[in-house]
Amino acid sequence: MKKYRDLSKYARTNLKAYGLVIIAFAILFPLQSAGMLSNSLNGQLIPICVYIVLAISLNLTVGISGELSLGHAGFMSVGAFSGVIAAASLQDAVSFEPLRLVFVIITGGIFAGIAGLLIGIPVLRLRGDYLAIVTLAFGEIIKNIINCLYVGIDGSGLHFSVKNTSSLGMSGGRIILNGPQGAVGITKIASFTAGFVLILFTLFIVINLIYSRSGRAITAIRDNRIAAESVGISITKYKLTAFITSAALAGMAGALYAMNFSTIAAKKFDFNTSILILVFVVLGGMGNILGSIIATTVLYILPEMLREIGDYRMLIYAIVLILVMLLTNSSRAKQMAVSLETKIKNILRKNKNGSGEVTDNG
């Protein structure tokens, strides 16, 4: 215990986040291989991994860099659909599925990163709520554009169109992306292991970024932009670094997400999905990576657990969300929680000291 306290903050954060993820995987993976998990939990593993990556990457933008983004699902969408196209193109060339998945995820990351660059340059001039609305707007624009994109593949390669499938001019090929009907017939190649590795990769990138020179510059800009600027920190450069990294990671998560379902449609990646990810981040704590991981897992499983109560499910979910926000953020509730905790501790201590008496009485 003492040794753990001696570690630097950096190492402790590292240890906790990696430790939690690795332990969770070490427990769940053998259970999954042995078929001992319920179907319900088994099916949720990959989406949970995806949302954890999304939450950590959004935390980089919102928590670490201090920019409120309401369009994170847009990057996820870019990653997902570029991933789907990559997967279809590589179907025959790379027959080994895990390798193909790696290519797909990298493609998703690259395209989402490019989208992040294109959007980041103009957008990061704005601040606060104006930045929020512009990221929201970009998210909607991406959704709208993908909604009228048609992509097909045949012997001569990829075909694109913004009109309809017949203007693709294909001969005996396969439609990959069919406008609003989305991508259908995706070969599912996502795996829990891939999700686990992607989380580790995300942690590695984000934690290293936070504790690097760039990371200190980013938090300095967040805490006092003017002071940071006056000591010669390039605002645009560091903000953009964080934004692009965040976008690329979201794109990788999106690509993995797409590979877990046989169909995806652009409609899925809307404002509500962006908000959902933001809820994970805020509940886990701004800038708190470990918090993001826990909050995502708990909040993802919660609605599934609530299925038992049927019609009232989403109502209860809303109430829980409000209560949790109130209890964790209201100063009065915090005081109450602290006093409750000390009381319980006191009782426990008393019991420990005089445990003999208690059992005698009972």
Added chain:
Amino acid sequence: MKKSVRIASLIVSAFMVLTALAGCGKSEGGDSTAIKIGSIGPTTGGNAIYGQAVKNAAEIAVEEINALDSDIKFEFNFQDDESDAEKSVNAYNNLKDWGMQILMGTVTTTPCVAVSTESNADNIFTLTPSASSTDVIGGQPDADGNIAIPRKSNVFQMCFTDPNQGTASADYIKDQNLGTKIAVIYNNGDAYSTGIYQKFDAEAKILGLDIVSVTTFPSDDTKDFTAQLNAAKNAGADLLFLPIYYTPASLILAQANSMKYEPKIFGVDGMDGILTVDNFDTSLAEGVMLLTPFSADAEDEKTQSFVAKYKEKYGDTPNQFAADAYDCIYALYEACKAKGITSDMSAEDICTALTEQFTDPSFVFNGLTGTDITWKDTGEVSKEPKGMVIKNGVYVGM
């Protein structure tokens, strides 16, 4: 910050334990001789109306069947998916844990494409009341002859496929000579609407129908259609084809009326339900034509008894989603009876038997949405759409 996370997880886990406990007490009660039918659809969110209709009607059908003097008993479990593929797969896995033997669903198209792929891999017999895209059943070539998804041999539909409706609508318009200049308004954010439009467009070209204006809207939340209607009006369209659901359609009718634009209006089965909207001014829908397999005003005893029961229990008039779901349960009942299916059979065995039964040409089903209904090997249903026209607030056969 750390404290807050701890508090949050404490509260949430407390809730989880509570619900888990609540669940333990509740899940008993089904008897072991009943065949477990699972169903999935949206009962919350923007598409809740469709899931609710399916759920309600299926519950009525299951109740009726269980009251019959027969060996076949059903146990029914409906799960919400908010019309989202991801949540639909979660709901499907939840139903598998419950012990589902047959899947009646899912209600909406995109989730159904995802779930039917899962049920195909697991070999669970799937009959969807209303997911109409050909991607649901698979194995259908698109307009250019390309096949994106191979046939999922365990999946069948109770509703018409989208292309089927598109073609039928174009043929009907041509045969009855309903219009010379046609305008189309469709929802390009929706697979159902786009699917019908694409096939309609292709068929119209073959038949030489003159489509003068095509406009779209992005989602069923859209409120204003004046721009789309103006485009149609300026193009001189005398027939407006609306391959959309009745919620936006009711807005289009109201806005066309206030613009004093009065084309003939032709709809598809999604239009059914427009007369049942509470407080709707039915005079707006006067003369609207639609192809639908079901009408709540039909005179036959079956329909009337179903509509009466539905109204009594849920206070609404059932729409075509409800009718399709009711038929699904009865079709499953008849197929189970014919094959002597018992509740102790595995889902795989049931799937094999039911697939055999549904593809058997001698399996003919009579329901609310048609008589002499049969299924093809492709999973498509074969039944006659009825051309209806609204006169004085009720459907009249055309």
Added chain:
Amino acid sequence: MTLISNLINGISLGSVYAIIALGYTMVYGIAKMLNFAHGDVIMVGAYISYLSTTALNVPPLLSVLIAMAVCTVLGVVIEGLAYRPLRKASSLAVLITAIGVSYFLQNAALLIWGSAPKSFSSIVPFDSISLFGGDLIITSEAIVTVITCIVIMILLNLFTKKGKMGKAMRAVSEDKDAAQLMGINTNFTISMTFAIGSALAAVAGVLLCSAYPTLTPTIGSMPGIKAFTAAVFGGIGSIPGAMLGGILLGVIEIFATSYISSQLSDAILFAILIIVLLVKPTGLLGKAVKEKV
């Protein structure tokens, strides 16, 4: 003629956005929070008005007053229960709570009133105006909405500029702590802001459903987002800005649908918004706040 007709349609759609945006901007300007539940208060207002006319046979105008009363109470209750405890918390925490409230209202409405759409009868008693032999039609709802919107905008402006309460609101908006030191009851002032904002939401709900008569538990969400966009477009916190932003948004939406692409109308709308914000980062009529160093 088509151009004028589209312009009029755009203005009538825009006036609905504007009236919702006024509520948004009012709450934002004073309480400094994005009340994402505003769109759902609109939905509640519309349902109350609908139910009081159909089930209780109340005359339309009275039903609007009932809806306003119910929404005012609802707004104050929401503020007291969900937002007041978070007065000192980060603005993001309040944002997420507002989203929770929005989910809550939508799902409660779904359970109480069901998912089946209701057809709302317009509360406007007179007919549309037809000009140039029917080539140009101005709906009565559009006229009423535009007039109501202007009246509300002027009243709100007067109220915040002249009245004692309004002055208190502006003081709270400038500096909450200083206002408190000057003897202003900030909690009461913010409650009042929510009361007014929610009463406006009820009016907006009734007008929205009069113009677009389909009523479902989710009708508030999309116009809510559009109105939020409109409020930012015009400069959030600015009352005339909300009106201008709303009208422009409606006109752009209709023009984009008619002249460019109905598939991409939303994309075009948001693209214009982005361009405007890049040129003028605080919106059309927003005040640039000098930063203290």
